[in-house]
Amino acid sequence: MSGFYRILRLNSRIKSIRIKLLGIWLFHVLRKRYIGIFFDPVLACNFRCKMCYFSDAEKRKTYKGTLDYTAIESIAQSLFHRALKLQIGCGAEPTLHKDLVRIIALGKQYHIPHISLTTNGSLLSRDVLEGMAKAGLDEITISTHGLTRETYESLMVNGNFEEFRQVLKNISEIKTQYPDLKLRINYTINNDNLNELPYLWEIVGEHMDILQLRPIQKIGNSAYSDFDLSNIYASYDTIIAPLIKSCNEKGIVCLAPEKKNIIILEEDKTADRRIDKATYCYISPQGCWKEDFDYQTETFESYAKKHHYGRQLLRHALGKTPRDKVDVTRKMNYNIN
Template structure:
């Protein structure tokens, strides 16, 4: 399944009523439309300066490991309705002992697209191959610096050489297995300009997708410069360099319209409440979901979710925009 074609199609539909109608029809016909985001462990091996793992007060309460014996229940409850499973969202999934069981369970419930996001410092050839053989569709690697110096400065405890080795492992594996390699680059005023040399540094690696996205406030983080004033004058030029170089290499570039950088609200963030499903050892979809009793379908029936979808479909755009959140729509180049 080409998940990114679906995203592009969604972005091309400007009428919010059509989007809600699509969700409603998928919902009542029991088709897949959920994007399940799953953090199996509340831990990370790095302390990236832009991440909430450098917020001491936040980390005090960020503990827990998802019980392995409940992975199949997760599959029955949510994977059956998932169009995508994202393993690793705000924590490091490779610290979880049985990532492979999550992937196998998602494959068992025929999730069309299974992705894993990682800082890549703990990846090995054996584990990556095992995941891909069992159904992993995509490996997304987080990156906050193009050079060794900026990488290890922004990604405290990170090892640039281990990162490069992980790219080598995945590139070699891609010769025999159909896995997508995606790089997610979070930029700020101190690491944006070096994106111009991204493909010079990473020319030897078989990258399929590059996403560049601006810093967002994730708490009382060590790095706390959220201004993009120095970025905006450079953005068009560097984005064009990336578009041109990505096109040459047949890489999908996911980037943002410059006008959105300081105005991030989007009506899609309202629609997202019906699609986005986050689960972790301490967070469960919605507060009124009854773990070990509900499935997504039984919960939707009990709470009359389809009526909420219809209500939003009939609401004006102006009314819906009152309930938007900070969410950027990226363009697929």
């Protein structure tokens, strides 16, 4: 298990949010890395996955823009030195950006401990994969919503199942030359693909290092509308639990919710977002971190000093627990198995 997932596991085992916030405050005052940078260098996607807001024509009109490399360099100078993780590709397809390999190399220039790329994989040639591995990519995450041709191509509109399998094969070959590169599969579970999970070993094989099982969540308007989790809950012991056990036996890290958490997810429409607010840094062509943050003239430190960020963190740790209403499914808690 990599150092980053050890940190995630430790975080999942600490149940007190106050203790976590005090730890973040301590990292802040000691000028240590603690933020996660979630970066969409381009707001576009070549797929129209039915569970994603890119399947909504009206939403797609609002998702536009590309950050040029000069702007990315300025952002890196302002924020990358405080990043524990750089996640490239969050709500869009990062392989559409022409400078993707340079972005990865830039992250390593700032010694970011963990750099991950999330992609549908369709544009990844073997040469591009090798270039990313050479630049220092720690983890490549391939999103998939089906393990048969019919389901994959139905849910991942514009996708090709054979191309998906070829990308997996190429990654496996690259990993023999760059063994530190990890392959993660993100599988979003719904009522149409739940029963295909046992095919995982046949399709992905044992070259997978991390598996995340993600029960479907509402992340905006989408073509797919079946968000009922009752069948996933009922099938947990027969489908999901055995898969988690197999991952443990094979030495594969498995991120999955507990069975009880699936029902809590469906019922709870509020969330304590103090940890997210303290550590989450989203960057895209439409904005960088905070609405009033100017990456051209400010750094993380100058902004934090101006806004008394350390004092705010301590107040969040010691104050009352706020509960924010959410209009989408709230964030799920995952066990690091």
